[in-house]
Amino acid sequence: MIIVGIDPGTATTGWGAVEIKGEKLEIKNNKGNGLRLLDFGCILTKAEEEMPKRLLILRRELKKVLDKHKPQGLVVEKLFFGVNSRTAMAVGQARGVVMLVAAETKTPFHEYTGLEIKLEVANHGRSDKHAVRKAVKRLLGVTNIRVPRDQDGKQVNRFRDDAYDAVAAALCHLSKQNLMV
Numbered sequence: 001m002i003i004v005g006i007d008p009g010t011a012t013t014g015w016g017a018v019e020i021k022g023e024k025l026e027i028k029n030n031k032g033n034g035l036r037l038l039d040f041g042c043i044l045t046k047a048e049e050e051m052p053k054r055l056l057i058l059r060r061e062l063k064k065v066l067d068k069h070k071p072q073g074l075v076v077e078k079l080f081f082g083v084n085s086r087t088a089m090a091v092g093q094a095r096g097v098v099m100l101v102a103a104e105t106k107t108p109f110h111e112y113t114g115l116e117i118k119l120e121v122a123n124h125g126r127s128d129k130h131a132v133r134k135a136v137k138r139l140l141g142v143t144n145i146r147v148p149r150d151q152d153g154k155q156v157n158r159f160r161d162d163a164y165d166a167v168a169a170a171l172c173h174l175s176k177q178n179l180m181v
Contacts, residue, residue: 002038004071004107005170006062007162008094010054011047013062014148014162016040017069018140018170035174037140038069040163041148042156055097061151062101074102075110075173077117077165110173117165120172129161136167 001021007014021034043061045054066074076098079091102109115125122135137145147155148163156163 001073001174002069002071003073003075003170003173004065004069005166005168005173006074006076006098007165007169008076008091008098009162010051010058010090010094011045012156012159012162013043013058013094013098014040014159014164014166015043015062015065016163016167016170017065017071018167018174020174035140037142037145037167040145040167042150042159042162044150044156044159051093055093058094058097059101062098063105064151066101066105066107071107073110073173074098074107075112075169077169078111078113112169112172112176116176117168117172120175121168129164132168133161133164136164136171139171140167 002017002019005016005018017038017040019036019038043058045057049057076095079088079095099109101107112120118127118132119125121127121139122131124131127135137143145164147157148160150156
């Protein structure tokens, strides 16, 4: 089973494709146990572009990811309205594109709160970015994950956390479906 996780945004959308083999996986020492990161990266758009064009780029690039990996599910973080309503609006627009692409490709859509994802993956709902990154590596059984790339193949070290958050969303879904114990 392949699950694609998405960390949506109009400037940066992180994504990660995770594959799980077998009925159920026991996560203690994941070395070679059937859970692996297939690919991950970030879709970047330029701030000077008009919003409709940025959303179109997001749609086009996300469809490429889904066409390539043909996932059995698409997972996205639920929108949290914090202090900055402008950011929340932009994230909401990106989430709408993600939902549209899921519907267009007939990919089952799932969503979890950031708190649920962090709790499920890093064992604490208030985990910081470093703790999430460390937990993703532990669950995947690796010590190092390459730097993610953008849609043009360039390394996106600055946006690495967006890709890790997307992978965490996919791992959360697998755990919530009782596929990882």
